[in-house]
Amino acid sequence: MKFTGLLESHRLAAMLENSLDTEARKWKAPSFQGSTIKGTDISPMQYEQAVVWLEKLRSIFHFYPDTFFLAVTILNRMLASVKAQVKYLRCITVACLYLAAKTNEEREVIPLVKDLVEQSKCMCSSAEILRMERLILDKLQWDLYMATPMDFLNTFHAMVMSNSPSLFHDHLQINPSRHVALLTRQVQHCTACHQLLQFRGSTLALVIMTLELELMTADWFPVSSDLLTKAKIEHADFICCKETVESNLETLAPSNTVYLFISTSKDVRSRNTAIPACPTEGIPSNPLTVVSQKIDPPIGNTLASSIRSGLGNLIEADDEFDLGEISTMKMAKANRKNFS
Amino acid sequence: MGEVLCISVACGACCGGTGRAISASCPGTPSVSEENHTPELTDFSDVPCPVRALPPQWYHTVQVRRIRSLRARSNSDPLQGKNLGQGLQWQRKGLPFGNASSYLNLEKLGEGSYATVYKGISRINGQLVALKVISMKAEEGVPFTAIREASLLKGLKHANVVLLHDIIQTKETLTFVFEYVHTDLSQYMAQHPGGLLPYNVRLFMFQLLRGLAYIHHQHILHRDLKPQNLLISYLGELKLADFGLARAKSIPSQTYSSEVVTLWYRPPDVLLGATDYSADLDIWGAGCIFIEMLQGYPAFSGVTDVFEQLEKIWSVIGTPTEDSWPGVSLLPHYKTEWLTLYESQPFGSIWDRLARVMGAENLAQKMLKGCPRERISAEDALLHKFFSTLPCQIHQLTDVRSIFTVPGLSLKPEMRDLFFSHQKGSHHKPW
Structure with missing residues (x-):
């Protein structure tokens, strides 16, 4: 990720306007009725698993995070438009990722269908994926481009940086691109929560940005409400989404395995050899190891907020500690650098 | 005119009048046959017809690139000089978009790495179109170039960007219908x-x-x-x-x-x-x-x-x-x-x-x-x-x-056109 100085605020405003317009025209999400997605036999849990699997596949194929988000928007639009049965969910999911990759990735990174089938272990045939691909194109009328939550997050982040540079300068010990990558990760967690499915990408991105601002400064309110106005988001929607996100992020740490990366894993080192540190980010590509542990709720809460603040003590203390997902993203990026 | 009315009435009678009914009553058309041959589709209750929702402004004129060797062939246009009465024989009201039978191929204009382009005519409104027929590859499905082109052009409406009218999917091929530009x-x-x-x-x-x-x-x-x-x-x-x-x-x-x-x-x-x-x-x-x-x-x-x-x-x-x-x-x-x-x-x-x-x-x-x-x-x-x-x-x-x-703005004849009489009678005004 690259920041070339401060982007003029009018360009950012135009960009936001553009994205909001796209979202207003195309955004669609499946709704839940009883214990399944309306009109289908897909349970919330199965939906969440599909999204988590998408992220896993994204990292296997070294796609950009943008591709993951695009795949999720395609999946959501698809599930909202057809009455899909759960037996086709894997096929739909993998076809959504394939379409997102074809839309967003460069030619040299787009896999052949047979490799997709093999490496994803999706248990469907090439022919099935290709049929599903055409069905999705048909259903979405070939209109795949979409403003994703990540686009909004990047725009909001750049707007805050451009309007209140001192905020970042005074309160942030990591560089902005790393900061936005951490926030992206949080948005990614949230896209896998079925309770948040009803909220648009713009709302979700603004909530994450606001929660982050709250932790960074006491003066967060005017900055956040300025963004709220610019993004023309309903206050009620925003508050409801914020509460849901807060409860989800709080339960995130205690109820889930927390990944800490500690340096010197051979496993990761082997993946990482011959990969130069990602030049645009300035993050050292340290080989890291995974330690998973259950954490008691109080610590968990601290961790949740440190995840949210993007630079808890853990990370601040030692550059070699990092949130696992971020380094995965980083490695995927570094690997891709190598590709080209 | 009477003929047109007859055709549209006949068509309306046999096809039921709505887009959906038309495609359902024409089992021979490729887009429908695909639905029949794709078992998965029957599992989704609402099988899509991609172009039904296209707004009418998508249908105007057309253009595409052509290969040099076929260039000066405007005289070969089989429709040139035909009168309106003849036109009525092929032009039908009520034909659906997204359907291969709605367009007639006229001549091949060019061949690219992943597509062949034909000059065509729309049976829906009689306009010239460029038909870009895209070949599908078994190992990669729909070419990524086609996906990008379609999804980007869907969002672009500008006088200086080519217009995509329609997309036709059949089992083996994919056809993009563009405005014809000469x-x-x-x-x-x-x-x-x-x-x-x-x-x-x-x-x-x-x-x-x-x-x-x-x-x-x-x-x-x-x-x-x-x-x-x-x-x-x-x-x-x-x-x-x-x-x-x-x-x-x-x-x-x-x-x-x-x-x-x-x-x-x-x-x-x-x-x-x-x-x-x-x-x-x-x-x-x-x-x-x-x-x-x-x-x-x-x-x-x-x-x-x-x-x-x-x-x-x-x-x-x-x-x-x-x-x-x-x-x-x-x-x-x-x-x-x-x-x-x-x-x-x-x-x-x-x-x-x-x-x-x-x-x-x-x-x-x-x-x-x-x-x-x-x-x-x-x-x-x-x-x-x-x-x-x-x-x-x-x-x-x-x-x-x-x-x-903008009033008063028009292309001027190039020097060569002034010297060669074959351009005489074109829209160019001498300066």
């Missing part, structure tokens, strides 16, 4: 060798930059600008086409492939391996095309590899240094020792016709800056003094209005 800039220049009339270059260039300003504003990079991809209607309207390599761009930027744009139109930063380019990529290509239109031959041509291409560029704009282009030495293919160290040259001394047209040399120099950040944006270029002789209403047009809706 030639492209490459052919136009081939027909008028020795450089185009500066007045016309101004009109073409303004439209090219207007199209670029529009897509760049939508954060889309074309990434394959070259004369073959700029379509020219017989009125002189220029339209950006072939969005197969184009892509949307977000902030912060990803890095992109440096294998984009035909070599001759590729900017030096990308030749040096830069992958973080932006709208400046397209501006370089547009600058090269500008010079080519005026001068009559490509600005940086005749080379076959990246380094020759760079040498050629350095010989004009000067070999870059860290002073003239901060950061250049960090690019992957930068060499500390170039064979020759060139000084930058005034463009007018290399391309003489640039010096003879007011503002042309200055505009070209602003577009062809080595350092991408210094290249002029399409939006700013539209305000350059090179265009100051054009009527000022040209800046106030809405996106979908052609510049030729």
Whole structure:
């Protein structure tokens, strides 16, 4: 990720306007009725698993995070438009990722269908994926481009940086691109929560940005409400989404395995050899190891907020500690650098 | 007229009158047969018909690129000279979009790497169309170029961007139906060798930059600008086409492939391996095309590899240094020792016709800056003094209005057309 100085605020405003317009025209999400997605036999849990699997596949194929988000928007639009049965969910999911990759990735990174089938272990045939691909194109009328939550997050982040540079300068010990990558990760967690499915990408991105601002400064309110106005988001929607996100992020740490990366894993080192540190980010590509542990709720809460603040003590203390997902993203990026 | 009514009544009677009923009662049509042959589809209760929802404004005129050898074939148009009565025999009311039988193939126009283009006619409204038939590959499904082209063009509505009318899916093939545009800039220049009339270059260039300003504003990079991809209607309207390599761009930027744009139109930063380019990529290509239109031959041509291409560029704009282009030495293919160290040259001394047209040399120099950040944006270029002789209403047009809706503006006949009588009777007015 690259920041070339401060982007003029009018360009950012135009960009936001553009994205909001796209979202207003195309955004669609499946709704839940009883214990399944309306009109289908897909349970919330199965939906969440599909999204988590998408992220896993994204990292296997070294796609950009943008591709993951695009795949999720395609999946959501698809599930909202057809009455899909759960037996086709894997096929739909993998076809959504394939379409997102074809839309967003460069030619040299787009896999052949047979490799997709093999490496994803999706248990469907090439022919099935290709049929599903055409069905999705048909259903979405070939209109795949979409403003994703990540686009909004990047725009909001750049707007805050451009309007209140001192905020970042005074309160942030990591560089902005790393900061936005951490926030992206949080948005990614949230896209896998079925309770948040009803909220648009713009709302979700603004909530994450606001929660982050709250932790960074006491003066967060005017900055956040300025963004709220610019993004023309309903206050009620925003508050409801914020509460849901807060409860989800709080339960995130205690109820889930927390990944800490500690340096010197051979496993990761082997993946990482011959990969130069990602030049645009300035993050050292340290080989890291995974330690998973259950954490008691109080610590968990601290961790949740440190995840949210993007630079808890853990990370601040030692550059070699990092949130696992971020380094995965980083490695995927570094690997891709190598590709080209 | 009576015949039309009969046909539409008959069709209405047999087809039930609605789009859905029409497709259901015509089992022989490809799009329906696909539904029947695809078992999965029956599992989704609401099987889609992709184009049913297309708004009516999608149907206008058309254009596409054609191969040079088939070029001067307008006389072969089988519909030319036919009277209205004959037209009624093939034209039907009530035919659905998205259906192969709604279009008739007339002649093959050209062949590309992943598609064959035919001239066709719509049986729905009688308009000429360009049918781009895309072959599907078993190992990769729908080509990514087709996916990008369709999903990008869906969001673009501008007088200087080619219009996609319709998409037809059958089991084996995929057809994009475009507005028909009768030639492209490459052919136009081939027909008028020795450089185009500066007045016309101004009109073409303004439209090219207007199209670029529009897509760049939508954060889309074309990434394959070259004369073959700029379509020219017989009125002189220029339209950006072939969005197969184009892509949307977000902030912060990803890095992109440096294998984009035909070599001759590729900017030096990308030749040096830069992958973080932006709208400046397209501006370089547009600058090269500008010079080519005026001068009559490509600005940086005749080379076959990246380094020759760079040498050629350095010989004009000067070999870059860290002073003239901060950061250049960090690019992957930068060499500390170039064979020759060139000084930058005034463009007018290399391309003489640039010096003879007011503002042309200055505009070209602003577009062809080595350092991408210094290249002029399409939006700013539209305000350059090179265009100051054009009527000022040209800046106030809405996106979908052609510049030729401004009173008094029209393409002038090229010198060659004035000498050859075969152009007599065309719309061109002598000046």
